[in-house]
Amino acid sequence: MTKAVEVVDLNVDIEKESILSHVTFDIEEGDFATIIGPNGAGKTTLLKAILGLVPIKSGEIRIFGKSISDAREFCGYVPQRFEFDRTFPLTVEEFLSFSLWNDTKGDRIEKVLEMVDMGGHCRKLMGNLSGGQLQRILIARAMINYPRILFMDEPVGGIDIAGRNAFYQMLLSMKKSMDITIVMVSHEVDVVYKFSNRVICISRTLHCHGHPHDKLTPQLIRSLYGDSVTLFEHRE
Amino acid sequence: MLDIFSLPFMQRAFISGLALAVALAFLGVYVTLRKMSFLGDGMAHASLGSIAIGIAFSINPIIFAVIFGVFLSVAVYLLERNTKLSFDAIVGIIFASGMAVGIVIISKMQGYQPELIAYLFGSILSVGWSDMWIILLISAISTGFLVLFYRHLTLLSLHRDIAIVSGIRVDFLELLFTIIVSVSIIVGVKLLGVVLVSALLIMPPSISKVISMSFRSFVLHSILLSECIVTGGLFISYYFDLPSGATIVLTGALLFTGVVGVRKIF
Numbered sequence: 001m002t003k004a005v006e007v008v009d010l011n012v013d014i015e016k017e018s019i020l021s022h023v024t025f026d027i028e029e030g031d032f033a034t035i036i037g038p039n040g041a042g043k044t045t046l047l048k049a050i051l052g053l054v055p056i057k058s059g060e061i062r063i064f065g066k067s068i069s070d071a072r073e074f075c076g077y078v079p080q081r082f083e084f085d086r087t088f089p090l091t092v093e094e095f096l097s098f099s100l101w102n103d104t105k106g107d108r109i110e111k112v113l114e115m116v117d118m119g120g121h122c123r124k125l126m127g128n129l130s131g132g133q134l135q136r137i138l139i140a141r142a143m144i145n146y147p148r149i150l151f152m153d154e155p156v157g158g159i160d161i162a163g164r165n166a167f168y169q170m171l172l173s174m175k176k177s178m179d180i181t182i183v184m185v186s187h188e189v190d191v192v193y194k195f196s197n198r199v200i201c202i203s204r205t206l207h208c209h210g211h212p213h214d215k216l217t218p219q220l221i222r223s224l225y226g227d228s229v230t231l232f233e234h235r236e
Numbered sequence: 237m238l239d240i241f242s243l244p245f246m247q248r249a250f251i252s253g254l255a256l257a258v259a260l261a262f263l264g265v266y267v268t269l270r271k272m273s274f275l276g277d278g279m280a281h282a283s284l285g286s287i288a289i290g291i292a293f294s295i296n297p298i299i300f301a302v303i304f305g306v307f308l309s310v311a312v313y314l315l316e317r318n319t320k321l322s323f324d325a326i327v328g329i330i331f332a333s334g335m336a337v338g339i340v341i342i343s344k345m346q347g348y349q350p351e352l353i354a355y356l357f358g359s360i361l362s363v364g365w366s367d368m369w370i371i372l373l374i375s376a377i378s379t380g381f382l383v384l385f386y387r388h389l390t391l392l393s394l395h396r397d398i399a400i401v402s403g404i405r406v407d408f409l410e411l412l413f414t415i416i417v418s419v420s421i422i423v424g425v426k427l428l429g430v431v432l433v434s435a436l437l438i439m440p441p442s443i444s445k446v447i448s449m450s451f452r453s454f455v456l457h458s459i460l461l462s463e464c465i466v467t468g469g470l471f472i473s474y475y476f477d478l479p480s481g482a483t484i485v486l487t488g489a490l491l492f493t494g495v496v497g498v499r500k501i502f
Contacts, residue, residue: 053397077401084394088269089448095394098387099402125449141398151401 002029002064004149004181005050010059012042012049018204019045023059025200025209029148032175032182034192034212037202038225043185044080046202047153050183051077064148073101076142080153080185082134086127092137093122099144112140115174132163136170143174149181156188168195192216240474249360249480252371253427253466259378259420261440261462265455266382267417268441269393275312276434278327279418282308282334284430287355288341297355298370298426305422308334309415335430358429358481360470367426374423378416385409390451428481436462439488443495465491 005027012020019042027033035043048054050061052068063071096109113119116136121129129137135155142150156164172195175182186192192199192212199215201207203224208215240246267273286304290297308330315326342352354362363371382389392399392406399406417437424433444457468491469484476483 048397051397051401053400072401072403075401077398079395079397082395085269087445088451089445089454090390090394090451091449094451098391099398 003027003062004029004031004064005033005183006060006062006065007046007050008060010046010049010061011057012045012054013057014045014054020049020202021205023202023206025206027181027183027198027200029064029181030179031198032172032196033184033198033200034196035183035185035200035202036187036189036192036224037207039187041203041224043187043202044153046200047151047183047185051075051151073145074148076139076145076147076150076180078135078138078142078150078152078155080157082138084126088127090126091122092118092124092126092129095126095137096141096144099141101145108144112143113137115143115177116140117170132159132167135159135167139171139174143178146178147180149183152182152184154185154187156186171195189216189221240471245361245363246470246474248363248365248368249427249470250467252363252368253360253470253484254463255372255375256420256424256427257436257440257462257466258459259375259382260424260436261444261458262379262382262455263417263420264437264439264441264462265444265458266389266393266413267437268445269390272323272417273434273438274324274327275414275417276421276437278331279305279308279421280425280430280433281331283422283425284339284352284355285334285337285341287425288338288345288352291351292341292345296366296370298367298423301422301425302370302374302419305418306415309418310411312418313411313414354429355425356430357479358425358427358432360427360480360484363426371423371426374419378420381412381416385412386455389413428484432481432485435485435488436465439485439492440465443488443492446495446499461491 003026007026008024010020010023011018023046035046037043045054049056050063050068061068064074092113093109096112100108109122110119113121116139118133118136118140121133126134126137139155156167159167168191171182193216196212198210199212200209201215201220201224207224208220241250267276283301283305286301287297290300312326312330315321316323338352342349388399388404388409391402392404392409396406421433421437424436427433428436440458440462441454443461444454448454448457465488466484469487470480472478472487473480473483
């Protein structure tokens with residue numbers, strides 16, 4: 001199996017405070033990997049370090065065997081927050097076209113919109129989209145150049161519970177049709193069980209990585225989130 | 237009616253004003269999106285110091301102010317990244333310091349005050365041929381930069397991290413944008429004056445935003461409105477014998493009030 005992401009002995013300091021120390025793990029091509037951990041654990045910092053958005057103190061990060069600066073063409077990114085001036089007159093089509101690497105749009109925009117169940121929304125203004133619609137457009141934008149790996153930072157932040165399930169189903173179907181690797185930051189442990197085949201547990205340092213059913217034990221959950229948190233299995 | 241165009245000073249005024257109006261309106265789209273309106277005001281006021289130095293040493297004040305403006309832009313950019321000061325605070329310091337230098341020099345230069353006052357409130361009708369060519373060159377560079385980089389600049393203005401992951405050289409683009417806004421504003425000082433020039437950066441996109449339903453129309457309306465404001469202002473100032481800079485700004489204010497008012501009603 002090709003390694004999609006390799007992180008070796010990663011250390012990140014922000015303003016002299018250690019945020020991540022000695023983090024080592026890898027993600028294989030085709031994985032749906034979720035990075036979990038409590039608030040302030042360094043999940044977003046880890047994702048940003050992988051993407052070259054925060055400087056690292058030491059360690060090595062490779063994406064498909066390359067440094068991030070050489071691997072940008074493989075990467076799509078959906079940020080945690082996308083706060084913009086909602087009165088800014090920008091259509092969905094324009095927003096997506098600004099991310100295309102060349103000007104030959106063809107039907108690429110309509111294709112990615114259909115992929116995220118937003119077909120026919122080309123002319124809609126970005127400022128008029130709901131939270132869930134905006135999130136889908138951000139994924140469409142991240143997918144516009146057909147990346148091999150999609151990085152997402154808590155992508156369901158502004159979406160209600162019903163919308164979240166539909167969102168993850170859409171993500172799984174997109175993953176299947178596009179054959180991509182997904183790396184997602186989340187604080188929802190149930191999401192990891194339902195959708196991921198690889199989990200990376202972080203709390204400033206690596207607590208576990210591997211298959212969720214093997215690694216997410218009650219002991220590990222307690223060590224990450226404290227003694228008051230336990231796992232309940234839903235019977236379907 | 238068209239005798240206005242037979243006068244060489246009016247020809248220079250129209251050519252300079254219309255060329256700069258395109259550049260400032262287009263730049264203004266990003267200045268308002270990035271909430272950097274204060275940069276225009278700050279750089280215009282800060283340029284008074286370098287203009288005064290240029291006059292004192294008999295160097296073309298606009299050329300000297302443009303060169304100095306590039307240094308100030310780099311200073312703003314570096315200070316913002318390497319200190320904990322906010323963008324507004326840095327521009328505010330440069331704004332006040334440059335203005336103070338200008339006032340001190342004016343106080344010591346007997347006989348030069350009228351020329352400096354012209355830079356304070358603008359004097360589009362006294363634009364010489366050399367000034368006109370400088371304005372045309374800077375306007376062409378600014379507009380060319382925006383045409384080349386508008387997609388990257390929009391993405392950068394919407395979300396810096398997305399722009400970085402997309403492979404955009406954001407630091408270079410931000411520095412270049414700061415320099416181009418500053419320099420375009422500084423050449424505009426000759427036309428509209430230190431006090432009024434930033435109006436051409438802010439008014440057209442502000443009016444355009446109210447009536448536009450896409451980014452493309454936002455930019456085109458902004459440029460079109462800017463051309464109307466400059467043309468209308470120059471005509472009114474000529475036929476009613478009013479100060480050109482102030483009349484251009486008042487034309488913009490009138491248009492803004494009218495468009496916003498009509499949109500509110502309908």
